[in-house]
Amino acid sequence: MNPHLLEHCVIVGGGTAGWMAAATLGHLLEGSPTKVTLIESEQIGTVGVGEATIPPIITFNTMLGIDEDEFVRETNATFKLGIEFVDWFERGQSYIHPFGDFGRDFDAIPFYQYWLHRNLAGTKDDLFSYSLMVEACRREKFMRPLTNRPQSALSGINYAFQFDASLYAAFLRRFAEGKGVTRVEGKIQDVTQASENGHVQSLKLESGETIEGDFFVDCSGFRGLLIEQTLETGYEDWRQWLPCDRAVAMPCAKVGDPLPYTRATARDAGWQWRIPLQHRTGNGHVYCSEFMEDDTAEQILRDNLDGEPLADANRLRFVTGRRKKFWDGNVLALGLAAGFMEPLESTSIHLIQTSLARLLTHFPDKRFKSADIDAFNHRTTKEYERIRDFLVLHYTATRRDDTPFWRHCQAIEQPDSLKSRIEQFRDCGRIFSEPNDIFGTASWLAVLYGQGVRPTAANPLIAKIPSDKIDNIIRQIGATIDHAATSMPFHQDFINENCSTFSEP
Missing domain, CATH: 3.50.50.60 (FAD/NAD(P)-binding domain)
Incomplete structure (x- = not known):
């Protein structure tokens, strides 16, 4: 067996981003030695504004083998x-x-x-x-x-869908847990990093429990608990082009x-x-x-x-913009932890989906090769910039x-x-x-x-x-x-x- 294979993927935060990540990793790692754990706290709310989507979400549902009629019923969805x-x-x-x-x-x-x-x-x-x-x-x-x-x-x-984001997260939770993903209830109190490279090693919960991992997916929302508060990756502010905040x-x-x-x-x-x-x-x-x-x-x-x-x-x-790195060391940011593009063109959930697809293309082992991480960040940056331009067009090409x-x-x-x-x-x-x-x-x-x-x-x-x-x-x-x-x-x-x-x- 490859000694560098990941043993434990830890997802920080639930909501749409967290449970999309859990469903994806649970589905693709089912039956492998790699465990998947999601940590979330019922005391921390989620931002449920991402109720509208664009057509590639059908590809995501198909990849997971989700029955579309069941999905529409379970999320009170309509078609778009x-x-x-x-x-x-x-x-x-x-x-x-x-x-x-x-x-x-x-x-x-x-x-x-x-x-x-x-x-x-x-x-x-x-x-x-x-x-x-x-x-x-x-x-x-x-x-x-x-x-x-x-x-x-x-x-x-x-077509795409319009759905209740909280019901969508619950739907994906049931799916992910059915694939072997473990959910842990609790708030994170402390983060331990490796002294030699700064990688995240473990998370200590308020309960005293410590959860160790090899790879961490930060879905903690605007605060970016791992990607920003711990790794201090930095944020690129786009309010000069998109002033709504x-x-x-x-x-x-x-x-x-x-x-x-x-x-x-x-x-x-x-x-x-x-x-x-x-x-x-x-x-x-x-x-x-x-x-x-x-x-x-x-x-x-x-x-x-x-x-x-x-x-x-x-x-x-919010501040429209993006992290300067979406993937830093052994931490990948998804959803609002990665950046914010106002939902004018319903791209929030899509950006989670494409980052997950890109992760699968560059899926790491414990060596976390810089070439893969750099390629991921470059492609994701370009995608954010293309969406930014599309949104700016709406505001600047106007007679108002x-x-x-x-x-x-x-x-x-x-x-x-x-x-x-x-x-x-x-x-x-x-x-x-x-x-x-x-x-x-x-x-x-x-x-x-x-x-x-x-x-x-x-x-x-x-x-x-x-x-x-x-x-x-x-x-x-x-x-x-x-x-x-x-x-x-x-x-x-x-x-x-x-x-x-x-x-x-």
Whole structure:
């Protein structure tokens, strides 16, 4: 047997990040000599704002072998086809960032280039009507993709979930414990480090119990008990680009059928989220304390709830940014311990997932080779930076100048990497995928166009194609999408038939 194999992986903290880590390690290490232990305290609350996700979570569930209908029932989940942005570009204007492509590509040229060429020539129509996901959102429709009809527009349905984060953590806890993960209740009082290299050796609990380990996963939230308080890794502050630093969250009673999308509504000094679940609606107000008082932010949230509040307001403080190292020595930070990206594009849970996938690629033994750790940190840093740029785009590409906050956002100096993307799009409508970019061409197109960024020209190769042929292609695609959206069942009907939490009378 390899003498360097890990004997004990210790996860510090529960919540979504901790139990996602426990479920992953428990599943993949089941039957191996490596033990997995999770330490959490019921006295320490968790931050439950990560209720909305993006499509790659399906890959995570599939990897674990989770039955999707059971998962939806157990977490009071609904399905999600995109995110609606209200009042971001200007008041009274909205658009949907869909999980899926626009139209269908021809001759290795993206569909939107044909649409752009036609519109620049004077034929004005709605880009977003050529997205099946947008049309399904508008009509409150949902179904899973047709896997047996690859030529059908319905085979391209791309979706995620909206769920109760506390129920998701409980669901994953049951799964992880079924895989042999041991949960220890208690608060950590002291951390012991090795004198020769500073690696964490053991954790002493308030009860007096000591837990030793080889590899530690820090899921302790904003405080970063191991990655920051112990190892002093450092934090890179991104408030120069993303100034919001407060949030207040509050669930309310549902007042109608849940929509198959999340809504983000711009407010005077930030934005409000609305996440429809089967049993309630999740709400929160993200704002900048430099431009708004806490009590005012809470009142704005209360004034814009759909239904009766179901709990007291939960106030949060944060600094958008990331740890300077996500993996330091024998400690890996996940979730809020790794950094914070406001949930504008529902990336919080995804960042946990991709870090876990990256961990499996670079899974260590007791030698903790620096090449693996450096590669992990480099790739994770790039991923955070790509998401940062995508979020900054929402704030800086705007006509909003009606409040001091939005005038401040207009004056923010964009990161050079974002400037380059916008310039290429303005010049000729070009969008290029970057490594470690979780948002593809369709996502960038939706937000660039939705935020008012307009190209001045289309791909020159399209000029050789007769205009009547382009018109015919676009009409056919529009008719196909309309027919497909019409044929889909309503979102609530799909839930009732397949995975409802509630029994029909």
